[in-house]
Amino acid sequence: MSEKIGQIKGESSVFFLCDVQEKFQPVIIHFDNIVQTCCKLLSAGKILEVPLLVTEQYPKGLGKTVPALDVAHARVVAEKTRFSMLVPEVDAVLEKLAPKVVVIMGVEAHVCVEQTATELVQRGYTVHIVADGVSSRSQEDRLLALQRLRQIGCFISTSESIIFKLLGDKNHPKFAEVRGLVKQTSPDTGLAKI
Numbered sequence: 001m002s003e004k005i006g007q008i009k010g011e012s013s014v015f016f017l018c019d020v021q022e023k024f025q026p027v028i029i030h031f032d033n034i035v036q037t038c039c040k041l042l043s044a045g046k047i048l049e050v051p052l053l054v055t056e057q058y059p060k061g062l063g064k065t066v067p068a069l070d071v072a073h074a075r076v077v078a079e080k081t082r083f084s085m086l087v088p089e090v091d092a093v094l095e096k097l098a099p100k101v102v103v104i105m106g107v108e109a110h111v112c113v114e115q116t117a118t119e120l121v122q123r124g125y126t127v128h129i130v131a132d133g134v135s136s137r138s139q140e141d142r143l144l145a146l147q148r149l150r151q152i153g154c155f156i157s158t159s160e161s162i163i164f165k166l167l168g169d170k171n172h173p174k175f176a177e178v179r180g181l182v183k184q185t186s187p188d189t190g191l192a193k194i
Contacts, residue, residue, distance in 0.1 A: 006126065006155040007101075008165040010048045014099045015041065017054045017071065018085055018106025018113050018134075022063030028107050029142070030135050035068050037133040037159045038105050040181050042069060044163045047177045051075050051097055055085045057112060085116040101126045103162055105133035110145035117154050127154040130162060 020038055025031050045052055052074040056065055059079055065071050075097070078089040086094075102125050104113055113134050117127045129149050136142040150156055157165075163182055167175055 004126075006128065006157075008103070008128065008162065009101070009168070010050050010166050012099050013101040013103060013166070014051045014053060014094070014097055015045045016085055016102055016104045016106070016116065017042070017052060017065070017069070017074075018104060018116060019055055019057040019062075019108075020066055020069060020106050021056055021059065022066055024062065024107055025066065027137050028135050029137065029139060031107075034105075034107065034133055034135050035066055037130065038069055040184065041103075041105060041130065041133060041159050041162065042071070044166070044178050044181050046070075046073050047174050047181075048166050050103075050166065051093075051099070053085070053090050053093055054078070055080050055087070055090065055112075057081070057083075083112045083115045084119050085112065086119050099125070101128065103128045103130060103157075105130040105159075107134065108136040108141070108145075109134040110136050110141040114145045114149060117149050118152060121153050128157050128162060129154050130159050131156050132158050 017038060054065060054071045054074045054077040056079050058081055071077055076089050076093045078087050080087045102120050104117055106113055117129060120127050146156055160182055163178060167178060
């Protein structure tokens with residue numbers, strides 16, 4: 001039942017960081033805002049011990065994950081040419097962790113994020129898409145991807161909503177550590193409007 005309503009618990013969730021790479025910076029709309037959002041979520045995830053799985057789409061041509069994102073604690077950083085993140089290296093870690101919930105952030109919303117989410121939903125996972133943490137080269141592609149993702153059963157959430165769902169309670173032992181991340185004012189980019 002909890003999966004059907006989009007409940008998130010740290011012990012049964014993982015974060016997917018999809019292809020936030022150097023060469024995408026000049027072409028993805030709101031790229032710097034996406035990086036800022038991902039940075040906040042990765043920091044919260046590290047504090048709350050949410051496993052992180054990272055992919056890089058053809059890094060030889062598109063570069064590595066941007067240096068602003070600390071992925072040193074990732075369970076896997078997998079290179080790929082396939083659009084879905086579910087390559088063998090990621091699948092192996094996913095199978096070992098056996099989460100119920102996958103939270104996806106990154107680029108591009110209408111390509112790699114959408115194909116990853118579609119495959120995860122088909123496999124029975126509860127999928128959350130971070131609305132202020134995904135983008136594409138065009139706003140149209142981004143918005144239509146978010147609509148399609150909702151149609152196939154994904155939950156569309158903001159980064160702050162994800163963090164508070166993971167905490168669950170002000171009395172969470174790591175609330176004070178995470179509160180500072182939430183207090184950071186995020187610019188109103190309109191990315192959460194769908």
